[in-house]
Amino acid sequence: MNVLSDRRHRARAILALLACTFCGAALAALPLNLPPISDPASTEHHPGKMIWADLVTPNLAAAETFYSGLFGWTFQDIHTVDSDYAIVLVDGRPIAGVLQKAIPAGDRRQPTWLTFIAVLDVDAARRIALSQGAKSVYEPRTYPKRGRQAVLSDPQGAVFAMLASTSGDPPDYLAAPGEWIWSSVFARDPNQDSGFYKAVFGYDVFDLPSDDGAQHVILSSDDYARAGINTLPPGHRLPHWLNFIRVVNAGESSAKAVALGGRMLVEPFVDRHGGKIAVIADPMGAPIGLMEWSDTDSKVEPK
């Protein structure tokens, strides 16, 4: 009798193990359900436009607390067996993602926002980029609702992503407060870098007059400025992208960022558009730009 009971227990244990194994395999096979870039979907495409950004951070909860306090962002958490990811929402519209990922011990790296630029065909654009001196950071990958994306570094080392949205690109409009309004590349040689981005994304390239000794270039598509390329300021060693969120008051927002545990990287100053700009870092160290853009701004020449 005891032998029979023992066998039944073992059989139940084995059945439980079997069920767990199949459930684990099924869960691992579930694709990460990333939302579409445009909802409702459209056939609108704007190659060269910055349409998404991903933050990688070691502390997702702390990032959510900081950015919700600073910009009023809300978050939709998406957890899978191997990813902790959250979608950033502004008035219910997804604008960015936050991925939690541990920094390997002893690795001197810092969190950053990754810029996603719209393309029609990731594989074709990637081939051009690689032929122009880019390096692959992450190979192309498809997420059913979002689209296909790849991560590369430009010939000078600034890392960016390209994304072919399956739901179309968001229409062109003036960003509302809390949304992405501008992107900048900081490069050792803006001339050379603009040639690269022109080849990959088909940008028109414009030199801006400058009296600061640095070179400033505007990249445009659809007759809209999409990004600027600037000579790396003194003391900056590494080319990189920096994205800006529209704020109502850069002074107040940067002070709030500091109160929430962030750091001031560039104090607010009046830029060429007549509004103020500041750069802050979140509590985990990821830099992000703040930019005022008021319709009532007069074109005040910065001093």
Add this chain to the structure above:
Amino acid sequence: MSIKFAHWKVSVIGLAALGIVAGCLVGPGGYDGTVGVGYVGGYYAPGGYDYGGWGHGYRVAPPRGRAPAGHGGRAAPSIPSHPRGH
């Protein structure tokens, strides 16, 4: 009885092993047409780059309206000016 049970146990363990192998095979895909499972990304920048020192007159914003023409002789456009829904 014990031989019958042992056969059954071996079959179950075999199926479990197949499940584990299947789970591994369905994991993250590679290049060309594969569908993502977990999220690939999470690029950490090299540490040690600092801000500050932008200096007097260093400007990064887009122009408002049409910018004065630069070296190329063409005026750069601005960002979209119409708000959502207009």
